[in-house]
Amino acid sequence: MTAGRSVRQILATTDVHSALDAGASFLGHLHEARSDGLLVDCGDFFEGTGYYRLGKGALERDVLLSLYDVIAPGNHGWAHYFEPALHQRTICANAVDDSTGIPLFRRLRIVEVAGRPTAVTGVIGLQAFDSIPVVQRAGQRAVEPVKALRELMLAHHHEVDSWVLLSHSGFEEDLGLADACPFLDVIFAGHCHSDHTGPARIGSTLVLKGRELGVGYAVATYTPDRWVGRTALFSDTADTTPSVLPPELVSVRDRIAAFDAQLAEPLGRIAEQYRNQQLDRRALVQDLADRLRSGLGRDAVVLNETAFRTTILGEVLTTGDLLAIEPFANSLVEADIAPAHPHDTEALLAHLTERVGPLVTSPDPLPAGLTSVLTTDYLADSCLGGRARPTGLNLGSAIRSTLTNGDDH
Known part of the structure; x- marks a missing residue:
């Protein structure tokens, strides 16, 4: 893994989400850092831009295999981490087979960093694991991270001098992990997309995170007395x-450039209220929900904000803009509501919000007595038991129509 290299530091990225438009500078920096660094990623390298939608993960796979030594899985692109070549580089201490309890990935790697045998392990937070599409995590489960890490430490403490964790749990969750697992020397955080990057110290444990979306990175180095x-x-x-x-x-790099030409293709003139500004995600989702309800004659529409991304829009909507806003290829479905919820819409929304984050509904508030709602296939499968019927509409087309008022010229 590090043959021929003298590793003196660890460089970590997280939540790149296929943001490969940085091109040569992103790739060149990581290539140069490999000369004396262990390159690691904390998950969600896949999904999030048109590069993924057009390339189906091939670009991201090649970057990971060319540059990275150790990677932790994220909830986005979960299935890719089981591809043979990537699986060999993936570590996770708390994802297991649901029936046997056997780990799905190698639990740790031991690497010499600055002359110290260093255990590098990973975890995925329970909330992050639950947000993996149901079909991708069928027959799998996540063990409570603290329990898994303590068991791992007891099994390997005599082999190493330092412990480094690649966590896909969220920065605040990782502060709690540091408190519960003081044997950890460094926690590289991921998953949260927050402004908190650290470095922060909880006792002797260092917690830090590189900026997401290929913008930044975090570095940990061992000095004579601490990391x-x-x-x-x-x-x-x-x-x-x-x-x-x-x-x-x-x-x-050349394939990224080829995709750039496809992503620049125009799709229509952007409506005035969205033109030449940073997209207000919630305003778009509300506009879309209202249009879907009135246009399709549905009783109610429920959309999760996390199915959308924001971007800077100009005069004309491009393929790249649309795939940046809706990178996950969601479809719209009519989902049945569980019998416990038709007359308690507040409980329904609380249940959904806990699982997927902020929601937008139309109407607001939802009327009592609902038996079904128009929503995304992801939300229906993950939170409503998969009791849904296809509408023949995809979310991207609906967003395009909303942003351009139907103008496709």
Whole structure:
């Protein structure tokens, strides 16, 4: 894994979400960092932009296999981590087979960092695991991270001098992990998309996170008495990043450029209220929900904000814009409501919000006596028991129509 390299530090990215538009500077910096660094990722490298939708994960796979030494799985792109080559590099201590309890991935790797045998392990938070599409995690479950980490430490404490965790749980959750597992020296955080990047210290444990979406990274280095860390942006070193890339990365860069041309294709003039500004995600979702309810004659529409992303819009909607806003290829379905909820819409919304985050409904409040709602296939499968019927509509087409008022010229 690190043959021929003397590793003195660990560099971590997280939640890249297929944001490969940084191109050569992103790739060049990571390639240069490999000379004396262990490169790790804390999950969700896949899904989130048009690069993933067009390439179906091939670009991301090649970047991970060309540059990274150890990766932790995230809830997005979960199935990719079981591909043979990626599976060999993936670690996770708390994802197991539901019936046997056998770990789904290797639980740790031991790497020499700055002359110290260092255990590198990973966990996925329970909320993150539950947000994996149901069909992808069938027959699997996540063990409580603290329990899994303590068991791992007891089994391997005599083999290592340091413990480093790649966590896909959220920064606040990781502060709690640091408190519960003081044997951890470094926690690289992920999953949360928060402004908290650290470094923070809980006792002797260092918690830090690189900026998401390919914007930044975190670095941990061992000094004579403790681990120290910092965060940085890839743009900070763009002027000093080498322009010469190895052949495998030149191929990736060229394929990114080819996709750029497809993503620039125009789809229609953007409606005035959305034009030339940062997209207000909630305003779009509310507009869309209202249009779907009135246009399709449905009693109610429920959409989760996390199915959408924000981006900066110009005069014309492009394929890249649309795939950035709706990167997950969701379909719209008519989902049945469980018998316990038709007359308690507040309980229904509380149940859904706990699972998927903020919601937008039309109407607001929802009327009592609902038996079904128009929603996404993801929300129906993950939170409503999969009791749904297809409508023949996909979310992306509905968003396109809303943003352009039906103008496709």
